[in-house]
Amino acid sequence: MVPLADPTYSRVREKLREDIVSGYFSGGTRLKIAELVNRYGVSQMPIREALQQLQGEGLIVIEPNKGAHVRQIDQSFLENMYDIRQLIEVYLTVRSLRNFQPRDIKELETLHSKYVKAANKSDFNQCLTLNKQFHSVIYKLADNPEGQQILEKHWQLINTLRLTFGYSTERIQKVILEHQDIITAIKDNDPIALEMAAKNHCINAKMDLILKL
Amino acid sequence: MVPLADPTYSRVREKLREDIVSGYFSGGTRLKIAELVNRYGVSQMPIREALQQLQGEGLIVIEPNKGAHVRQIDQSFLENMYDIRQLIEVYLTVRSLRNFQPRDIKELETLHSKYVKAANKSDFNQCLTLNKQFHSVIYKLADNPEGQQILEKHWQLINTLRLTFGYSTERIQKVILEHQDIITAIKDNDPIALEMAAKNHCINAKMDLILKL
DNA sequence: AGCTTATTAATTGTATACAATATCATATAT
DNA sequence: ATATATGATATTGTATACAATTAATAAGCT
The missing domain is CATH 1.20.120.530 (GntR ligand-binding domain-like)
Structure with missing residues (x-):
């Protein structure tokens, strides 16, 4: 079985990590899901999973019911x-x-x-x-x-x-x-x-x- | 503003962590979403987010498009x-x-x-x-x-x-x-x-x- | 029989609609 | 005027339906 395309949440995770590291989303920025939906052209769900994964990497912080913020990569x-x-x-x-x-x-x-x-x-x-x-x-x-x-x-x-x-x-x-x-x-x-x-x-x-x- | 109820995915995360530690889901067990939906009485989405979080804690391993497996807590x-x-x-x-x-x-x-x-x-x-x-x-x-x-x-x-x-x-x-x-x-x-x-x-x-x- | 190839079923992943919560602005009372 | 309550808006969270992928099964070929 050949390796197939990564799921959307993986691709979004990679893209978003790049956007954080490159400074497009700089430290402290509030990441609104609707905004990310627009930017990456996918629905909420894969974005929410990508956010959870990036929180696991320590790149963002999610406050339940509040939202996600970008950590300062300094x-x-x-x-x-x-x-x-x-x-x-x-x-x-x-x-x-x-x-x-x-x-x-x-x-x-x-x-x-x-x-x-x-x-x-x-x-x-x-x-x-x-x-x-x-x-x-x-x-x-x-x-x-x-x-x-x-x-x-x-x-x-x-x-x-x-x-x-x-x-x-x-x-x-x-x-x-x-x-x-x-x-x-x-x-x-x-x-x-x-x-x-x-x-x-x-x-x-x-x-x-x-x-x- | 008083602290309100945790979101469903947080509650599921706690419950599932308990179920893993207690051995209800023992090491190596495949965690099927449908099964967890039944057990915890919630829809897929909060379960998927909880799984991502528990992967961040190292308690489970998720293989994209394949499924989640419980780590051996020995x-x-x-x-x-x-x-x-x-x-x-x-x-x-x-x-x-x-x-x-x-x-x-x-x-x-x-x-x-x-x-x-x-x-x-x-x-x-x-x-x-x-x-x-x-x-x-x-x-x-x-x-x-x-x-x-x-x-x-x-x-x-x-x-x-x-x-x-x-x-x-x-x-x-x-x-x-x-x-x-x-x-x-x-x-x-x-x-x-x-x-x-x-x-x-x-x-x-x-x-x-x-x-x- | 053993292997490959279709076909079906089971499972994960995605999109959308809706509900719950928090945020912000406005009005009201002291 | 300040603080508090009320309502409108924006945002996050959840449920459900459907699509894509994988796994399992059966059929066909050598």
Whole structure:
């Protein structure tokens, strides 16, 4: 069975997330359903579901019987998110170490070399995808779906931010080095080095993104 | 304006969370909308919104165009959740220290003494409420709404688990001591002691809850 | 028999109409 | 004049009907 078109509420969720990140709906804006019905050309119901999902991502706040408001996506917001993200990402990465098998390391290296190739072609979108796959391999081995789910939600936002504000060549080159450090620490089975590498990777990502705002 | 009745989707969300925690809908169960319509006596729409919200809490997984499945709420699930929770809770608690004012400490002590009174009356529900208020004072001062939101979501589940499986007198007595340790560390402005106290508090809560399953 | 392809049934998703609630403006009383 | 109550309007929430998709079943082919 081939993958079919996403349901309307998924498409609306993606569109609305873009509209929030791009600033079309800026922080504090009241999102009226009728307005969104007009903008996206669909009925209320898929919009209401998309709003619930975006509330789950922390992008909006819904007050029952009142309405939905857009969260402020500013430096403070990203700092807070990345501080939490760092805690979880470092924890999961270190945790994954015990479950790494040779074939997992191989997979990581394959994805890494693909990343380098995509970087050389300046294919930023491909880099984004490969970056996610790279970390997904690690997260899976951490064997903590609850933590992973939080990181996945963050990633939805980060991905949209990157697509909106771009990905500098310098940052991509640094990512290559940082991923290399992570791979080395895993091969060395060195949890301390891995913790440092994961932490460093997260901090740099945060700084780079905040500077783009 | 007085607080009015919750919307239907909120009530359904609460009911369904209870039904999942109690095991009426056990892990892996497919949740069909028609079935839920019958069980809760409301139409599809509020049920669909409740499902989205519970997916946000991590209690169910929705596959677009396929359906919703109940997550397994077992020891592994709670361990994973509490491991993540511990990271965030400890971080936020230590972080709050810099913002604590005398009146905040006073508020904490007031809530604590109320907790002791409720404990002496064996009013467990009141203990649950006061416990949440106690920690909310701290979370607010940590000034990281993103982290706080994750803890709040966890709390929805923990609260339901406690209401379902109960709260032992022994645990309540230990909570009193653990909260006392936290207050002392805050008064001493001692981040190391506070980190220890928060960590300890979280670990004990996890162990106690897991033993109730 | 085993596999593919139609056909039917079950289930999820969407649109629309209507009900409940909240918001805003206006009038009224003190 | 300020505050309070009253009514009109806008907005959110719910129910129902229908469309789209998936899953299950049966038919046909090699």
